[in-house]
Amino acid sequence: MAIENHIEELRNKYLDAIAGGEQELALALMVDALKNRISISQLYIDVLAPAQVSLGEMWLAGVLNIAQEHLATSITTGVMEHFRHEMKPRGHLGVRAAIAVLEDEHHTIGARMFADFLLMDGWTVDVLIDPMPVPDLIDFIRARRVDLLALSCTMPSSQSKTKQIVETLREQGLSSKVLLGGSFLEHINADWSVLGVHGIAKDAVEGIKEARKIVGLANEKIDFESHLIVIGIQIRAFRTQLQMTQQELADHSELDRTYISLVENGRQNLTLGALSKIADALEVSLSSLVRHSST
Numbered sequence: 001m002a003i004e005n006h007i008e009e010l011r012n013k014y015l016d017a018i019a020g021g022e023q024e025l026a027l028a029l030m031v032d033a034l035k036n037r038i039s040i041s042q043l044y045i046d047v048l049a050p051a052q053v054s055l056g057e058m059w060l061a062g063v064l065n066i067a068q069e070h071l072a073t074s075i076t077t078g079v080m081e082h083f084r085h086e087m088k089p090r091g092h093l094g095v096r097a098a099i100a101v102l103e104d105e106h107h108t109i110g111a112r113m114f115a116d117f118l119l120m121d122g123w124t125v126d127v128l129i130d131p132m133p134v135p136d137l138i139d140f141i142r143a144r145r146v147d148l149l150a151l152s153c154t155m156p157s158s159q160s161k162t163k164q165i166v167e168t169l170r171e172q173g174l175s176s177k178v179l180l181g182g183s184f185l186e187h188i189n190a191d192w193s194v195l196g197v198h199g200i201a202k203d204a205v206e207g208i209k210e211a212r213k214i215v216g217l218a219n220e221k222i223d224f225e226s227h228l229i230v231i232g233i234q235i236r237a238f239r240t241q242l243q244m245t246q247q248e249l250a251d252h253s254e255l256d257r258t259y260i261s262l263v264e265n266g267r268q269n270l271t272l273g274a275l276s277k278i279a280d281a282l283e284v285s286l287s288s289l290v291r292h293s294s295t
Contacts (some may be wrong), residue, residue, distance in 0.1 A: 007046050015051045018072035019064060026075050027082060030244045031213045039266060041085050041120065041229060044113050044204065048076055052109050063255040080112055082118070093122040095215055097148040100128040100137055102161045110182060111152035118150075118211065126259030134161060138168050139140040146176045147215050150207070151197075159195065166196035181207055205233055229277075230259060233250075234289055236264040252281035 010033060017026040032053040033043055051075070059069045099115040101108055108129045115127045120236035126144060128137070141149060149169075151162060166178055198214040211217075238247050246264070250257040254277060262268035263278070279286045 003097050007042070010038075011047045014047055014173060015054050018051060018066065018075045019055065019058065019070050021075070022069065023075045023078065027222065030082070034086060037265075037267065039229065040087060041117070041233070042265060044116070045084075045233070048079065049110075049113065057095060075215065076109060080116060084116065084142075087116065087120050089120055091122045092124075093217060094111075094125070095118040095147045096124045096144065097150055097211065098126045098128060098141060098144065098146045099150045101131050101132060101152045101153070102132045102158050107154045107182075108152065110154075111150070114150060114152075114181060114201075114204050114207050117208055121208050121212075123211075125143045129196065134164050137165065138172065138174070141169070141176050142172070146209055148179060149176050149238055150181060150211070153180060162195045162197065170196075179207065180212055183202055188223045194267050205230070214289060228263075228268070228270070231270065231289055232268075235278060235282070238284055238289075242282065244282075248283055249278070255275040 010029065014026055014029050015025065015028060030043060030047075033047075034040070050288075055064065055069055055072050058064045059066065064072070097115075098117050099111050099118075101111055111129065112127065115125050118125050126140075126146070128140070132140075133293075134235075140146075151165070151167070153159075153162060166240060169176055169178070178196075179196065179199045180197045180203060181201045199210040200211045239246070244252075246260045247257045249255075250260045253260070259268060259274075260278075263270060263274075274287060276286050278290055
């Protein structure tokens with residue numbers, strides 16, 4: 001079975017499990033996936049995150065009530081707690097991030113996921129999932145000497161609070177950088193700069209890249225395994241944008257489909273020749289694949 005079909009089947013089974021409140025089954029599915037060498041990062045991106053989106057859609061459609069949606073989210077939170085015991089950080093970068101949600105925000109799974117991606121990347125991370133008033137958040141940032149404040153914003157009303165945080169940090173002479181993420185970005189489009197934040201990220205992978213850049217770690221070396229994982233994620237992203245299957249990419253690049261599957265999962269070393277063939281098949285430059293893995 002092609003890995004993409006396996007992931008789709010796994011995602012559907014996981015969604016059925018959490019929607020049905022079957023905590024033990026949901027965890028068992030993820031534990032089995034780890035044993036089958038599916039990476040935690042891929043499970044976050046291709047299973048947990050899409051499942052949460054589907055949950056929201058099911059609630060809006062009246063398929064689930066609010067109690068069922070909350071239970072399902074709680075199950076995913078428990079799965080992520082299990083994952084944290086399996087994570088192997090790449091090293092210690094010597095930078096601290098605080099992940100926070102603003103008052104009146106109620107969706108926290110995305111913030112938790114990004115915190116875990118930072119942990120795997122070697123950051124020291126403080127996770128502030130319970131919404132808190134801006135003055136208390138500023139005091140926390142000062143006391144903990146936070147290098148990066150990542151704000152999870154899912155509501156348009158968060159705009160004023162985001163601006164308040166950025167302005168207060170500047171007024172008090174704090175050097176912490178602010179990264180903005182969440183579905184709120186869909187509401188402000190390209191005008192995020194008016195909020196004064198130092199960067200935005202629409203997903204966890206982009207978030208790691210942006211976080212490193214705004215705290216001055218853009219040129220920090222990434223270990224070889226991490227390079228392969230990021231290149232694989234980037235290849236899959238370009239492929240899915242073209243609505244191309246793994247088999248079609250394999251045919252166009254004159255490579256084996258199993259090889260493409262291993263590449264996309266970060267488990268296959270890449271020669272320059274193979275990477276060039278893949279780039280040509282995706283109609284992107286070679287540097288666009290390599291650049292995303294090193295910045």
